[in-house]
Amino acid sequence: MISEQGVKDFLQTGGYIADDAIATAVFLALRMEKPILIEGPPGVGKTGLAKALSQALDFPLVRLQCYEGIDEGKALYDWEYGKQLLYTQLLRTQLDNYLSVSADLREAVERLSGEESLFFSKNFLVQRPILKSFLSEKRSLLLIDEIDRSDDEFEALLLECLSDFQISIPELGVIEAKRKPLTILTSNGTRMISDALRRRCLFLYIGYPEMEREVAIVRVKFPDLCEGLARQMVAFLRKVRELNLRKPPSVSETLDWAQVLSILQVKQLTPQVVANTVGTIAKHQSDLQKVAELAVKELS
Amino acid sequence: MERLVVAFVAELRKNGIRVSPSESLDAVQALALGGMEGRRLSRRLLRLTLVKNVNDIPVFNEIFNSFFSRFRPVDEELDLSRVLDAALISMEGEFTCLNEQCDDHEEPGPLLRLDSSIAPEDLQDLKSLHELDPDDTDGNEIVVQMKGYRGKAKAPRPTRRYTQNPLTIELNKSNAVDRGIVFSPEEQADMQQVVSLMMLRLRKDMRRMKNNQHRGKLHVIKTIQKNYRHDMVPFQLALRRKRREKPRLVVLCDVSFSVSHAARFLMLLLHTLQNQQLDVRSFIFNREVAEITDMLANMPVNDLMETIDTGDVVDLDENSSYGEMLVKFKERHLQNLRGRPAFIILGDARNNYGEANDWVLDEIREKARYMLWLTPEERDTWSRGDCLLDIYGSYCDKVEVVRTVEDLSLVVEDLLRDIYADRAHPIDRKRLEEAKAAEEYDSKDYYTRGAGGSGAPSFDPSGRSKW
Numbered sequence: 001m002i003s004e005q006g007v008k009d010f011l012q013t014g015g016y017i018a019d020d021a022i023a024t025a026v027f028l029a030l031r032m033e034k035p036i037l038i039e040g041p042p043g044v045g046k047t048g049l050a051k052a053l054s055q056a057l058d059f060p061l062v063r064l065q066c067y068e069g070i071d072e073g074k075a076l077y078d079w080e081y082g083k084q085l086l087y088t089q090l091l092r093t094q095l096d097n098y099l100s101v102s103a104d105l106r107e108a109v110e111r112l113s114g115e116e117s118l119f120f121s122k123n124f125l126v127q128r129p130i131l132k133s134f135l136s137e138k139r140s141l142l143l144i145d146e147i148d149r150s151d152d153e154f155e156a157l158l159l160e161c162l163s164d165f166q167i168s169i170p171e172l173g174v175i176e177a178k179r180k181p182l183t184i185l186t187s188n189g190t191r192m193i194s195d196a197l198r199r200r201c202l203f204l205y206i207g208y209p210e211m212e213r214e215v216a217i218v219r220v221k222f223p224d225l226c227e228g229l230a231r232q233m234v235a236f237l238r239k240v241r242e243l244n245l246r247k248p249p250s251v252s253e254t255l256d257w258a259q260v261l262s263i264l265q266v267k268q269l270t271p272q273v274v275a276n277t278v279g280t281i282a283k284h285q286s287d288l289q290k291v292a293e294l295a296v297k298e299l300s
Numbered sequence: 301m302e303r304l305v306v307a308f309v310a311e312l313r314k315n316g317i318r319v320s321p322s323e324s325l326d327a328v329q330a331l332a333l334g335g336m337e338g339r340r341l342s343r344r345l346l347r348l349t350l351v352k353n354v355n356d357i358p359v360f361n362e363i364f365n366s367f368f369s370r371f372r373p374v375d376e377e378l379d380l381s382r383v384l385d386a387a388l389i390s391m392e393g394e395f396t397c398l399n400e401q402c403d404d405h406e407e408p409g410p411l412l413r414l415d416s417s418i419a420p421e422d423l424q425d426l427k428s429l430h431e432l433d434p435d436d437t438d439g440n441e442i443v444v445q446m447k448g449y450r451g452k453a454k455a456p457r458p459t460r461r462y463t464q465n466p467l468t469i470e471l472n473k474s475n476a477v478d479r480g481i482v483f484s485p486e487e488q489a490d491m492q493q494v495v496s497l498m499m500l501r502l503r504k505d506m507r508r509m510k511n512n513q514h515r516g517k518l519h520v521i522k523t524i525q526k527n528y529r530h531d532m533v534p535f536q537l538a539l540r541r542k543r544r545e546k547p548r549l550v551v552l553c554d555v556s557f558s559v560s561h562a563a564r565f566l567m568l569l570l571h572t573l574q575n576q577q578l579d580v581r582s583f584i585f586n587r588e589v590a591e592i593t594d595m596l597a598n599m600p601v602n603d604l605m606e607t608i609d610t611g612d613v614v615d616l617d618e619n620s621s622y623g624e625m626l627v628k629f630k631e632r633h634l635q636n637l638r639g640r641p642a643f644i645i646l647g648d649a650r651n652n653y654g655e656a657n658d659w660v661l662d663e664i665r666e667k668a669r670y671m672l673w674l675t676p677e678e679r680d681t682w683s684r685g686d687c688l689l690d691i692y693g694s695y696c697d698k699v700e701v702v703r704t705v706e707d708l709s710l711v712v713e714d715l716l717r718d719i720y721a722d723r724a725h726p727i728d729r730k731r732l733e734e735a736k737a738a739e740e741y742d743s744k745d746y747y748t749r750g751a752g753g754s755g756a757p758s759f760d761p762s763g764r765s766k767w
Contacts, residue, residue, distance in 0.1 A: 024344045082529045198352035
């Protein structure tokens, strides 16, 4: 079917430059139908990978943003109480007719309970992201973003979904995925994720990219930026990352900066240019100072 | 191939990476799908399926390099062509190994590897060396005799400040490192780990409890808003929130020589906790009593320890006196303790035959939600000599013997649990009590139970964790 190099190539058409580890992970996830758990510092393209994949593979993207307190009603499915109520109201006259046939109360209850499944059927089920991706006719890409922000309970809830690609709904029974979605979980590592969840996933760590890859990323996103400048700014940012800043600049900052530089039509980095645009790469007061100092040291 | 993967997984497990059987199955499947040509590819495949933690990646790389470059003896039964194949593959492995310096996670393995097995004679040599060690001769006997008296048996330090000139004081500061007064970064990291494990266990209960704790009366407007789409039938309730405060703790720590190590660890533990979710007020005492809450918050722990050791906070050269300390504590601090804190007193209750003044504890008791006394001594020495723990202990809710850091963290964890349970919603309180009863046989560290406790961070090998 697809090879690793193939994965790399089609990701590139989606505007994402992957390294070998990423390509292997995507390849395996597609073949083994297992979720990928991606960890790494913010802004290195974890969510970007999912977006690029959905674009390149033409899988519809179903995104679930996690937050503290998210539960199954928000992630899997929910019953539409309002609609259920409305239907009972509207059907009242029909129900009266239907039940008037029965002789006594007991029989009426029995008749009604025979129709109970009417109100707990798929008509009244609200599909939340995970169920939606499972029921999608086309193979979809399920992105569970920032799983570390959710609670332990929610993680446990995901276990069944991720290992067997099925959801148990008490009223309906087990719903299995029509096409197993390609699942990507991302985490910033603010909380330890349980081993049970890790075991069900392929684990991919995306760190800061190597020089060549980062230059390539900049070149793909901003083709009008000349290669020399791209190289110079990436080299500079790599030094900045070693500075031990509170928030080291990651790839997204590189791209922001590249955009700023191309708007300003800068041809070469100078301490002055860095000082003017430092807000795009350093996000704390104390960091600004350090970056400016480094620029004077490195670039003049 | 299965055999190879299983052997590799065994090697990983031996080095502390947890790999489940299903993960090894994944690895086999991944290798079948991805192909085995090239060392880098196989390593990526194995890493994706077997390693599930960032911190394990360097260990994995190391083991991979050593495992797949090791020269393996081949059975005679194998035919020559297969042996040659194997040799070729391993040679290719070496070449690719040399070619992949640019790989981000690569640590080049050693080019020459010596056989790591140690001959039995060597072991014998090592053992005999051990026995010649002067510290080790008839060590057992002494330990038994010193049980509970370890601190007292130590000669008091001479008062350095008066007997020595400034120059040697500076030297002594560096000596302090050797005596183990300063915490090494590893120890602090270990403490962080102990605390974070503890917090992890606690947090699970806390979070659930927090939701209930916030609960107040029905918030009518919000409920109506929320249920608008349900035709105002209140399916979902919105409740008013209650204000929540951090649990308060007051810690009284004996810093005299007899219990100094225990005191230090308790302080470090509380210092680490303070940042997280506690309101701790810490006091240290010998004969004097002084509050160190602000110092704990603002100074690096090591500096603080040093300051305490020089006797600048409380005079360490005097004999400790619990009676005097209690009276002073009552006079100066008891008035301004707010909000029914829980008290922890750490000390051996050796009063040096002074006045007991145990009536103060009665007053403290009135103010306290809970009183806990921690002592490093065993139960049978509590009334021996000048130890007043039997008297003092009768005022406390609980007296616990703590000898190791793990003991300490467990005791503090239990205390926190109790405090939280005390403030919790009645439903939660019941649930917590049930959970606690169930925990008697359900060990907290399921994974480490079988592994001989290797999972719990060992605090130090030099015996400091035994006070």
